[in-house]
Amino acid sequence: MADIKAYKDAGVNVEAGYKSTRLMKADVKRTMTKNVLSEIGGFGGLVKLPESYRHPVLVSGTDGVGTKLMLAIETGVYDTVGIDAVAMCVNDIICQGADPLFFLDYIACGKNRPETIACIVKGVADGCVQGEMALVGGETAEMPGMYPEDEFDIAGFAVGVVEQDRIITGKDIKAGDKLVGVASSGAHSNGFSLIRKIIKDKNLNLNETVDTLGESLGQALLRPTTIYVRALKGLFDPYQIKGISHITGGGFYENIPRMLPEGLGAVVKAGALPVPPVLSYLQKQGEIGNEAMYSTFNMGIGLVIALPADLAEDLSEEIQRRGYQAAVIGEVVASDIPVDIQF
Numbered sequence: 001m002a003d004i005k006a007y008k009d010a011g012v013n014v015e016a017g018y019k020s021t022r023l024m025k026a027d028v029k030r031t032m033t034k035n036v037l038s039e040i041g042g043f044g045g046l047v048k049l050p051e052s053y054r055h056p057v058l059v060s061g062t063d064g065v066g067t068k069l070m071l072a073i074e075t076g077v078y079d080t081v082g083i084d085a086v087a088m089c090v091n092d093i094i095c096q097g098a099d100p101l102f103f104l105d106y107i108a109c110g111k112n113r114p115e116t117i118a119c120i121v122k123g124v125a126d127g128c129v130q131g132e133m134a135l136v137g138g139e140t141a142e143m144p145g146m147y148p149e150d151e152f153d154i155a156g157f158a159v160g161v162v163e164q165d166r167i168i169t170g171k172d173i174k175a176g177d178k179l180v181g182v183a184s185s186g187a188h189s190n191g192f193s194l195i196r197k198i199i200k201d202k203n204l205n206l207n208e209t210v211d212t213l214g215e216s217l218g219q220a221l222l223r224p225t226t227i228y229v230r231a232l233k234g235l236f237d238p239y240q241i242k243g244i245s246h247i248t249g250g251g252f253y254e255n256i257p258r259m260l261p262e263g264l265g266a267v268v269k270a271g272a273l274p275v276p277p278v279l280s281y282l283q284k285q286g287e288i289g290n291e292a293m294y295s296t297f298n299m300g301i302g303l304v305i306a307l308p309a310d311l312a313e314d315l316s317e318e319i320q321r322r323g324y325q326a327a328v329i330g331e332v333v334a335s336d337i338p339v340d341i342q343f
Helices: 002-009 014-029 068-075 081-096 114-130 192-201 217-221 251-259 277-286 290-294 309-321
Strands: 056-064 099-109 134-142 152-163 178-183 243-246 264-269 301-307 326-334 339-342
Touching: 014 114, 014 134, 056 081, 068 081, 068 152, 068 192, 068 217, 081 099, 081 114, 081 152, 081 243, 081 301, 099 114, 114 134, 114 152, 178 264, 178 309, 192 217, 192 277, 217 277, 243 251, 251 264, 251 290, 251 301, 251 339, 290 339, 301 309, 301 326, 309 326
Parallel strands: 099 134, 264 339
Antiparallel strands: 056 152, 099 152, 178 301, 178 326, 243 301, 264 326
16 A cells, blocks of 8 residues: 555555446446457457458548537536547448458546546447447546646547458449538537637536527537448448548548549538538638538548549438438539639
């Protein structure tokens, strides 16, 4: 006990770490899949590849939640940012056509408050369930002196698998293909440095109900990022999906070109899917132009999918049957302009 007390005197509470692990075990357990061979507490997570794959290729992605965490800390809402961490990773890997396998998280904090950590991990588990992947491990690092006591950061790492000959790369996209957009739930996890600047400049109250939103600004902004695994599962081949862009930091102008071959551009009709009220509210409060909004935020569209024109409407309808909003939002053209938003 003397050693533990000495470490506690230095600001690290080992016993709080043990309690955090105990509190999160039930949430971690509900994410387990038939491919997981290990239990929580080991030095590494063990996951076997599904036997149905002939030439499996692993697809990995890592990301964090960014400064959205500052709003979570300010409002004391901790159960959604874990979903965000999963979403930012898993939505990236499905852009290559991958089926998610497993996820690991990393939480760094100034002081380990077990109930708060367990709440964050509950969100991670919720995200893993939505993404149909197992939470096979993670790390909670108590780092006094690096972080203030009430602050934390979270990041994650996702791994999926895809057949080598079915990897989605965008190389087969051609002029005339259509673009289907799948709706976002709000700001997701991008643009929050600008959002926080607007909040500060306009002295906005996160806890005050905004009439045009029907909820507080904090509630609208902390709505978790949509996870699109179930929206697309099993649809890559039947609908000949050629490319997928996850609309994250950099908005439309940065992310859509990532799937397009050289010499092709995307023409996108603004407003083809509804713009979330919170983004319209922030645009008005911050007096931000349309081009700046589309270069920073998702503007209501979390994924953009390229596929043959004759299959686009059918794909949109199938995604809607699965409970997601979707619509044909534009097309691919021969152009030196990577993205043309038609306002």
